[in-house]
Amino acid sequence: MIQVTNLGKLYGSHLVLQDINMHVHEGEIFGIVGHSGAGKSTLLRCLNGLEPYQMGSVKVMGVEVASLEGTALRMLQSKMGMIFQNFNLMSRKNVFDNVAFPLSLWGVAKREERVMELLELVGLADRAKQRVQSLSGGQKQRVGIARALALNPRVLLCDEATSALDPKTTSSILDLLEDINRRLNLTIIMVTHQMEVVKRLCHSLLMLDGGKTVAMGKTENLFLSPTKEMQAMVEDEYTLIPGGTNIRLMFPREISQQSVITQMARTLAIDFSIVGGKLERYLDDVFGFLIINVQDKDLDAVLHYLKTQNLFWEILAYSENAGEHA
Amino acid sequence: MIENMSGLAAYYPLWERFLDKLPEIITATWETPDMVLLSTLFSLISGFLLAILMIVTNPIGLKPNRSVYQAVDFVVNLLRSFPFIILLIALIPFTRFVVGTSIGSAAAIVPLTIAAAPFVARLIETCFLEVDRGVIEAARSFGASNTQIIFRVLIPEALPSIVLNVAVIAITLLGYSAMAGTVGGGGLGDLAVKYGYNRFQVDIMVYSVIILCLLVLLIQGVCNFLYKILR
Numbered sequence: 001m002i003q004v005t006n007l008g009k010l011y012g013s014h015l016v017l018q019d020i021n022m023h024v025h026e027g028e029i030f031g032i033v034g035h036s037g038a039g040k041s042t043l044l045r046c047l048n049g050l051e052p053y054q055m056g057s058v059k060v061m062g063v064e065v066a067s068l069e070g071t072a073l074r075m076l077q078s079k080m081g082m083i084f085q086n087f088n089l090m091s092r093k094n095v096f097d098n099v100a101f102p103l104s105l106w107g108v109a110k111r112e113e114r115v116m117e118l119l120e121l122v123g124l125a126d127r128a129k130q131r132v133q134s135l136s137g138g139q140k141q142r143v144g145i146a147r148a149l150a151l152n153p154r155v156l157l158c159d160e161a162t163s164a165l166d167p168k169t170t171s172s173i174l175d176l177l178e179d180i181n182r183r184l185n186l187t188i189i190m191v192t193h194q195m196e197v198v199k200r201l202c203h204s205l206l207m208l209d210g211g212k213t214v215a216m217g218k219t220e221n222l223f224l225s226p227t228k229e230m231q232a233m234v235e236d237e238y239t240l241i242p243g244g245t246n247i248r249l250m251f252p253r254e255i256s257q258q259s260v261i262t263q264m265a266r267t268l269a270i271d272f273s274i275v276g277g278k279l280e281r282y283l284d285d286v287f288g289f290l291i292i293n294v295q296d297k298d299l300d301a302v303l304h305y306l307k308t309q310n311l312f313w314e315i316l317a318y319s320e321n322a323g324e325h326a
Numbered sequence: 327m328i329e330n331m332s333g334l335a336a337y338y339p340l341w342e343r344f345l346d347k348l349p350e351i352i353t354a355t356w357e358t359p360d361m362v363l364l365s366t367l368f369s370l371i372s373g374f375l376l377a378i379l380m381i382v383t384n385p386i387g388l389k390p391n392r393s394v395y396q397a398v399d400f401v402v403n404l405l406r407s408f409p410f411i412i413l414l415i416a417l418i419p420f421t422r423f424v425v426g427t428s429i430g431s432a433a434a435i436v437p438l439t440i441a442a443a444p445f446v447a448r449l450i451e452t453c454f455l456e457v458d459r460g461v462i463e464a465a466r467s468f469g470a471s472n473t474q475i476i477f478r479v480l481i482p483e484a485l486p487s488i489v490l491n492v493a494v495i496a497i498t499l500l501g502y503s504a505m506a507g508t509v510g511g512g513g514l515g516d517l518a519v520k521y522g523y524n525r526f527q528v529d530i531m532v533y534s535v536i537i538l539c540l541l542v543l544l545i546q547g548v549c550n551f552l553y554k555i556l557r
Contacts, residue, residue: 050466074469082467088460090483092557102468105478151468 001026001061001155001187002047008055009042009211016042017053017211024204026154029181029188031202031219033195039211040191044157047189048080049073061154078106081148085160087140089132095119095143096128102150118146122176138169145176149184156180158190162197170194174201199223224250224312240316241275241293247302250289250312251279261290264305270298291316340529347530350517355537357431358513361503362541365438366496372439373446373495376402378476380447381454388472398447405444410502413441414509434503434511442499449491453484486556493549497542504538514538 002024009017017039024030032040045051046058049065058065060076068076089098099118103111119125122142132140141161148156158177162170178201181188190202198205198219205222207214207230215222215230222230240246251260265272277290294302306313380398383391408416414437421436422428457480465479504515514534522531 048467050463074471077467077469080467082464084460084464086458086460088458088464090461090479091458092483092486101465101478105465105468105470105474147464148468157467 001028002189003059004043004047004056005059006056007043007046007053007058009039009046009051009053015211017046020056020206020208020213022206022216024187024189026187027181027185028204029178029190029202031198031205032189032191032208033193033198033205034208034214035193038208040193040208041159043208044159044189044191047155048077048082048157050077078102078151079153080155080157081151081153082157082159083141083144083148083161085163087132087137087144087164089140089143089147091131091133094129094131095124095135098132098143099146099150102147106151108151114150115146118149121149121180122146136169137165138172141165141169141173142176145173145180149180149186153186155187155189158188158192160192161190163192163194170197177201224252240291241273244273244293244295245299246275246291246293246316247306248289248291248314248316249306252312260309260311261292264302264309268298268301268305270294270301272298272302343527343529344533347521347533351530351533351537354512354514354517354534358500358503358515358538358541361431361434361438361506361511361513362496362499365435365442365499365503366492368435368439369442369446369495369499370492372443374450376443376447377450377454380451381480382472382476384455386459388475402444402447405440406448408441410437410441411505413437414505418509429510431506431512434506434509434513437509438499438502438506441502442495445498446491446495449494450484450488453487453491454480456487457483486553489549489552489556493546496545496549500538500541500545514541 002022004020004022007017007020008015020043022030032043034040042051046053047060047065049068053066060080063076065073065076090101093101096115096119099115100111103114108114116125116128119128122145124139124142124146127135127139132143135143144161145156156177161177162173165173174197177188177190180186188201190197192198202219204217205219206216207222209229215227249260261274272295273293275291275293277288279288376398380387380395380402382388383395383398385392385395387395405413417437417440418428421433424436425433427433461483462475462479465475470479501515503511503513504518505511507513507516507519510516514537518531518534518538521527522529522534
């Protein structure tokens, strides 16, 4: 669907994207993650030709984006919907007119029907005549989604679509995107700095830092065995306990619902402290990690036990400022 | 009679003078909106076109063009730096060429328009610059052409603030139109200067100022009302 090879982009003499490679399959939800300023949004805008690029290639549905201009580029853009962090709706128009806007730009007939169908899809059919100013953030994003879908795009580009929303609203927007992805087999590319969003929704992801690829692959694999750079970016911060040994246990989906930890305590008859941990929903599964602190005398027994279990684990180094990069 | 040394005014009851000057006041009251409306209209049209040209060729615009932008920008700054009274006199030959005469309110419209157009251009450019760039980007993201963006995003989105700025422009021109009296432009400002200032007939000046005040309130009121509807 989308094939990016050795993409490079310059702002003046500053290289903002460097040697980016990614492949997005049809029907996939693909995440582009990184801190602000990492080049995620720029990369997204290279995909639909809003930003030019100088090196490498971006092929969307088999066409090189940089080779298009004028009407041909506009045609491609009409096949790629886009939603934004700040919704970017026209504040003077009502919900209906905002959604109808792309349709009227392209002179599509039977707009009324199409708009109502879209508003039905995003659950705002009863708000058609309301002005967008009076809507909540979540509702505005729903209007944005309806507008982005108006021209029946093959790809939906989401630029920090949930970053301006509270957790509950974020969750409902993600549900909607997931639903759309399944129902319409729509390819979705999500740019975000929110790890929860990626874990929850994205099948694959590309992690960027300073315009360079940090990690790429299936989301589950990346989170279960993260590379060092990725850990530095992703990990929640836990202050490790000095003394003893801090071990991070990672639970793949098969055993995340079994009580591994308490079983270990009982089997080995030892005590240990729990430093921190998290269980997360990933797509339809639950997986997570737990950091425990084991006294040195128990370490061998614990490591021996872990090896017999189907667990990923690693020993965390303790340092004075471990909290910052643990 | 001897103790009243303050001139003609003291002999004359104010009321009689008011009745006496009423036709002139009425004529002047009609001349002023005439001048102001027409010059506002013409300066809006020309300023609007200049503003579009600037916003399109702006370095962050739809079709950046450094040299065109800088040229227009320079002309706008240059014209705006002229004191109006100087421009008024400097333009007399041009006015005569366009209107056929340099006296009267029709003639005043020419310098008024030329003085206001760059001002209008700057104000409307600011209105355009204030349009959320995200909305423009959204339009581009679903394949809007530059023309569509100008006419269906930029102008409609900027319209409410343009309307508010029209009030600023019209009221400024109302003030300028008083100066136009010095080259025989007519109107209320002219009346105030002619009788109130030159002949010390303070009452006539007060009438003119009251009517000018009402006109300002009217212009601002209408524009505020339109803004509320459009917003």
